[in-house]
Amino acid sequence: MPNTIRKKISRLKEGKLTKSQQKLVDYFETVDLKKVIYMSITDLAAATDVAEATVLRFCRSLGFNGYQEFRLNLAQGTMEADDDDVEGIGFIGEIESMYELAMENVRRGLDEAQVEEAIDMILSARTVCCFGVGHSYLAALELHNRLMMMGVVTFCERDTHLQNVLLASRGAEDLMIIFSVSGSSKDTVEAAELARAIGMKLLVITCYEKSPLSKYGDLVLAAAPMDSPMQPGTMTGKIMQLFTVDVLCTGMHNADRLRFDANYAKSSRATVGKLI
């Protein structure tokens, strides 16, 4: 929570503070600012042992018109009073809030029961095959890596010929996890059909609950639909997929901490070349 009032205060501190300004600053630094929000100017004056007028003057010296404005900006964590300090790359904030929106939609789309069911499917599978075509390969690969770190027997094959080789020896005890943002690309649907034919369990991770792919899945994890239509290959879709992977793997990890902590630790050491 980047709070710009802190910045204002530290800027003020660069000059000399008067006795009562010091009292106020001290108070803000020792007390949770969230508490201050709910205090009236009278309360705050009493708590810091200065006059109400002094508190008001302090707010003004910070650049606000009055106590209310100060208090509201404290609550917002952002400044409206003056915005002469926009910093960093112009569009970076937009990307950030897009990611946040993506995550929010995943959160809205998933529910605990589904996630638990998905985790059960993974834990009870003999082997897991992570599939994703094109831009969705990223998420498939990430899931594969994460599962591998937890000691799950997992495959992630890009080459369609080798995919068939892989599937040739799969069966009812194995699980296929397919990623597809749109849930309608030809290749993924074919893979799903194949999984069905073989008798594999199928978990579909998508952003559209009503996609063609969804009807093949034994379980479908779908994010809530975004307000605006998603262009293929956008980062938003990938963040949604990766976030889902993270939720799933964190959930798995929580389900059996003892076992997975050990595996994770071993994997972490392994990535820096220490195998034993």
Added chain:
Amino acid sequence: MPNTIRKKISRLKEGKLTKSQQKLVDYFETVDLKKVIYMSITDLAAATDVAEATVLRFCRSLGFNGYQEFRLNLAQGTMEADDDDVEGIGFIGEIESMYELAMENVRRGLDEAQVEEAIDMILSARTVCCFGVGHSYLAALELHNRLMMMGVVTFCERDTHLQNVLLASRGAEDLMIIFSVSGSSKDTVEAAELARAIGMKLLVITCYEKSPLSKYGDLVLAAAPMDSPMQPGTMTGKIMQLFTVDVLCTGMHNADRLRFDANYAKSSRATVGKLI
């Protein structure tokens, strides 16, 4: 900006709304909530043409003690009044805020001049080679895909033998982009040394400015260090890398919209199989 008051209001809407409640809800839906924050209960009553007491009752029906509490929660975007509605998967919020922290650190670490310089390096390169070992392969692949969508000649090779084959015909006009969270893994450092020997330009994307890898880079994009030490293979590091990729590519896109919009459109059509 996930605002929980919206949630409260929509829950209220499920029941029947009275005439003045409807007026208020309408007003909140048409007007920027940021503006409402700075209105007194008197202003709001006047704007919605209801009595002050009615506004107060509305706030109370939303679960707040009074107008101030309502207004402050509107500003905060979070609820303090009652938190009996924690919903969804227990740990999902923690993952979300971790991602947000990751993005914040990237934003703090990058500055506009660096990003522009990186974009220049990409645009002026004959070809680009995206490298990432282990968990960093994900970001390398994503950058490769994005650049490809913009029509840049790019490579992303995982196999170390083929990497050497690729590098054999690179030279001073080519650019290598290396991803490494820690910036200290043996393989990446070797790749950087090789790039240097060949005379390639080198862009390093890492999370530790002072890493061994950094000293090889013509330009180093480093996120601000996280508060807690990062375990290898964590999602945080990957999100930081992917976010950086997105910032870079969005920046490129903005730099020459006309050209990249066209390429992107073609690429999007291509991903659904329409080549012409």
Added chain:
DNA sequence: ATGGAAAATGGAGAATTTTTTCTTTTTTTC
């Protein structure tokens, strides 16, 4: 339809909070 009970709304004024103004105290400077 219509009377009546319950719910919703508005208005006036009381209570609280915020702001202004003026006085007193403290600090600074010569």
Added chain:
DNA sequence: GAAAAAAAGAAAAAATTCTCCATTTTCCAT
């Protein structure tokens, strides 16, 4: 150490929020 300047406090004024009660509207049963 005294005068000027700055800061802080006290109290009154203004504004805002809240309470209470009268009025209107809605809804249901007759």
